[in-house]
Amino acid sequence: MSFLDYAPAPESTSILNLKNTYGLFIGGEFVDGGGHSFATASPSTEEVITTVAEANAADVDRAVHAAREAYDTVWSKMSGAERGKYLFRIARIVQERARELAVAESLDNGKPIRETRDVDIPLVAAWFFYYAGWADKLEYAGRGPNPRALGVAAQVIPWNFPLLMLAWKIAPALAAGNTVVLKPAETTPLTALLFAEICQQAELPPGVVNIVTGAGATGEALVSHPRINKVAFTGSTAVGRKIAQILAGSPTKLTLELGGKGANIIFDDAAIDQAIEGVVNGIFFNQGHVCCAGSRLLVQENIHDDVVARLQKRLSTLRLGDPLDKNTDIGAVNSRAQLERITEIVNSGDEEGATRWSAECEIPAKGFWFPPTVFTDVQTSHRVARDEIFGPVLSVLTFRTPDEAVAKANNTPYGLSAGIWTEKASRMLAIADKLRAGVIWANTFNKFDPASPFGGYKESGYGREGGRHGLFPYLESADWMKGGR
Ligand code: NAD
DSSP: OOTTSOOOOBOOSTTOOOOSEEOEEETTEEEOOSSOEEEEEOTTTOOEEEEEEOOOHHHHHHHHHHHHHHHHHTGGGSOHHHHHHHHHHHHHHHHHTHHHHHHHHHHHHOOOHHHIIIIIHHHHHHHHHHHHHHTTOGGGSSSOSSOEEOSEEEEEOOSSSHHHHHHHHHHHHHHTTOEEEEEOOTTOOHHHHHHHHHHHHTTOOTTSEEEOOOSHHHHHHHHTOTTOSEEEEESOHHHHHHHHHHHTTSSOEEEEEOOOOOEEEEOTTSOHHHHHHHHHHHHHGGGGOOTTOOOEEEEEGGGHHHHHHHHHHHHTTOOBSOTTBTTOSBOOOSOHHHHHHHHHHHHHHHHHTOEEEEOOOOOOSSSOOOOOEEEESOOTTSHHHHSOOOSSEEEEEEESSHHHHHHHHHOSSOOSEEEEEOSOHHHHHHHHHHOOOSEEEESOOSOOOTTSOBOOSGGGEEOOBSTGGGGGGGEEOOHHHHTTO
16 A cells, blocks of 8 residues: 555444344234245345335335325325425434434445445435425415325336335425325335334324335336326336337326437637546546436537547546445445446447557455546547447547537437537537537536526437426326316
8 A cells, every 4th residue: 555545444344233134014003925035135245135026017016005095085185385395304314314414325336435425425414305395385485376296106216226116206296295106126125124213213293104015017017007097107218118018008107318419519718627537527437327427528629639538547546346435536336237247338439440548456355346538539420429328438539619619419319418618608608509418517517506497309218307397207287277278
């Protein structure tokens, strides 16, 4: 160890009080499932953390009935102010248990504790606080006077921000007066099960929140259930398309938050060192497992070499390793399957003629890891420029004029996010106006706020989460407004 190396600073797991096995959370209690149990393992060590139940169709049916009963008898009859009190209580318990939740999330997902501690969990609490405030003010949401809840919401989420995606789904649904059945991803069920305990601790009426664990079959049973009123899905475009087909022609409402291939555009007048930090945050945060990641870097041609050199220098300082170490920047890839997917697309980059550069870092013997990687000499037709890699891999392209930057940025089937780096505010606004992306950051990237709507265009999905707009998918608008929708 040289004197400039960091000493290990691992966060202890002693704060966790996990059970050896978890059932399904239905009607306010943990109950056995009818299917098999499956293990959830740490992607950094491949060690099993605990086992969870796989919900079969009958279990999903039970959960939907519990949610329906809770909606009909309790939640729909409660005033908004009373509902808000439960959400405030949940938010405060999340804050009280923040360290435990951060450790559990890093263990189950593989993301660095620095991120779960400073980003994921604080945002989870912020989301519940924000929507708690809306619960008694729904008539000001923009859905007309006395907007009504839809009923039972079925919610399916991915593994990249497990507890945060849960908060994005559950907080607005409950604030608007719906009850929910939520299915976390099969590789990251742990924090959703801890959240079930938090619902018990908050004395949330039984059945208002139900958590069913399982994989795709459980998700499909849930979204196809005839007694749900709404489906909110976050995940891949392929599964989103399948769900849209299942629900076509049914009265069940649907919102989809899907994949992305965000462009981060650097003009030659930008503050380059700041831009480099934004690029690193844009694609190497959370191992690049971010739907709105800035995975395509568009650099003005005359500063390309300078930007790439500074980027490589910066990436060489990132520390990859134990997610529970407070010095870690890059944690583990969430699963073997995801590592294989990243590797396959990266190999296609080599085959198609792009130039690969990876930061030199020691890859631990166990677990799933991928070093920060940058592709240069990328053509817009290359798969590394088109496919969502969902890993710590950046593709660099160049442009000469603002129009070319816009054309290249929009040359994607997705439309979730984009970033603009320039010192000219007029340019920021002019470019943002032309980009087909739901979220556009200027001189920053990957900033989230519960008051700000988030969502996509094109194959990135439809509907918005966050802010006042995030309530719309969970509210029936007044009859006189329906014609205008
Ligand atoms: P995925 O689509 O494979 O899985 C997402 C969830 O859907 C999981 O819970 C899974 O069990 C479930 N599922 C799988 N098949 C199903 C089916 N037939 N019916 C119902 N549910 C089913 O996606 P993933 O690999 O877990 O997540 C990565 C994807 O999520 C990426 O494409 C990413 O861009 C996207 N994502 C989008 C956002 C956003 O807000 N737009 C946020 C995070 C992640």
